[in-house]
Amino acid sequence: MTDNPIFAVAAKAAALRAQGADVITLAAGEPQAATSAAVVEAAVDAVRDPATHHYGTAQGDPVLRALAATAVAGDTGVPWSADDVQIALGAKHALFLATQALIDAGDEVLVAAPGWPGHAEVVTAAGGVAVPVATDEHFRLSAEALDHCRTPRTRAVILSSPGNPTGAVHPASRLRQIADWAQQHGIWVISDDIYRAFDYTGTYRSILRVVPRLRGRTVVVGGVSKEHAMTGWRVGWLVAPPEIIASARLHVSRTITHVPTVNQRAARAALNDPGTPVEAARAYRRRRALLVETLNGIDGIDCPLPDGGMFAFPDVSGLLRDRGWTSSADLAGWLLDTARLAVVPGEAFNAPGRIRVCFAVDDETLITAIERLQTALASTEHESSAQQLEEVR
Template sequence: MSELHYDLMDLSVGAPAIRTPRSASDAAISAILAGHTTYTPRRGIPELLAAIRFKFDRVNGVAFTEDEIFVGAGAKHVLFCLLSAILKPGDEVVVPSPHYVGYPGLVRRAGGVPVFVDVRAEPDQVLGVAALAKVLGPRTRAVILNTPSNPTGAVIPAARLRELGTCVRAHSDAYIISDELYETFVYEGEHTSIASMSEFAAATIVVNGVSKTYGMTGWRIGYAGGPADVIQHAVTIQAELSNCPSSIGQWAGWGAITDPEASTETVAVQRARRDRAVAALQGLPGVDVSPPSGGIYLFADLTHVGRDPGDPRAPLPPGEFVDFAEAVHGVRLGAGAKFGAPHHARLTFAIDDDVLDEGLTRISEAVAEVYRKP
């Protein structure tokens, strides 16, 4: 085996290599100099709330009122407050899987029970209506829809969203929680918010933030829009946890959202990176990967990657290739088990080109060594 790499290429990160917009940084600095460093209103500063309302209307076609939105310390924090607001102990939350790593823990900590629905056999890995109907029932309190998906990159078409929403209404009294954090990154098709469909608006909660679109993961600003009573309850929970989000982070978010030039990392740039990464992996023995329609990740199926030199067809145990690639070849991938798919690995392609290219080279070397005979 090769010697251990010490210069690690980390392709596991969930943060796009996009520089925080100058407008966001300038707004944050101005807020500091102006002394806006105290507590803010629990729901968020009025300026940011107004910017979010305008964004929802202009980009998503959803007309939220001010009492139907709130700002929190990142989309994860927002989601936890929302789940805590709507769940009672034992309530079920439907989670299409593969799923974002945080969903199960957030649901459980809010007192709920995650109910996973495997979508890997569905066309384009998008949740199917029949599969959803099987798990809906009187204990179902929420259904999470993540489009584009982390980790698969699947984009739920508008027609399917309408079918899923109709199914939820027919079989339960559940809320639809639409996680749209990756809405900017769509390469095929287009992003549609189910909240823009009037028949589902009253029971839909949209979760979003500035982390991915504007390269502001460390600023920790997320937001949500939904029914006023749910939002108010979530605001109360947030106040009990942290009083309010960072005042400076909120002003930075305002600076980004109100700047039409802030999101300058074009879709074309990320599409080119996606295509380069797919091309590098598709020819590797045992690796199954397809171009995602959206998001910033490839979710590679490693089920058939073999390591036994005497029988290259013998598959590796789940997660072993991910460990081997990091320990021996110095490239870190996201272990699929965390996303509900143990034989898979997630890798980020929305990173600096030199890191991406070197990481892809090391993955290729790791696969070659797995198959190499002694």
């Protein structure tokens, strides 16, 4: 099993920083902002509370589970209770718990391509086989594409909307088709909703809000990491039918015992703070526009405006061709070495010829990164022109 390739980029950037280099990272899948003061204070209070110094329940803090159930019920339009929630060590752990509950060794789970490599990784970790499914020109899954990849061993599909790295939001009509297909063939849907707060088109809908009857075959995965800038706190959840929760609870009990109680208290404070995600989405929308406009102003780059999420996902194949790079990995490596700018090559997402660029950073960082990108590429354009002139001579 290989490690997430995004981590390799982050590790190289961190190593350069440790050597004193001034590296700007637009590669991370996390907000640059600090966790809110209210959440930090709640954690400090929790540390002082002796009740958090002892074991908690495997399923998670009942108050946090109730808050998560209320949030997911509001999103999906169908009722959930605290008993329907399992607290996990972040959304990635929740995805693993859901997958291991649904599959046996060798069973298949369909994942989007391009898509976040973590989806395939949790399937592999659970003993299954991740089957990539090609998305359409807007990076959306379709019932037809899913059915083309379906076999007798297919057990589930992981649906992410908004998606990572593409930012694609699946419209209600597409979700309805996918739900009908899943119900027809007895396929489970694992709905990864971690970027749900960052919808810039107003078109985001939970698949259960569109097709509530799918409740008995759907697992909803969420967490506080992206919406509340709490990636390091590692608190997520899955909301699912009783048999899935029972399996997840047993796995947690036999492995990690429970998610740290202090972190769960912090997550409680986050879920009682609806304003932070709204403010973040407002800022990201503005930075998204700035970044995409800049990228589209560079010859050889074609950057679609993402519907949601925290990333731009431009096609840089024209730039590679014009400047002589053989892959987006070459370009990403050159940007890190030359411009001290970290981005993730598209190969990490099964999308060669593209790069992922995060805009969940502050204005100053984004503007400086853009200036570095423009300056570095202008220098290579000059060098390329000079070389062509010399060849003509």
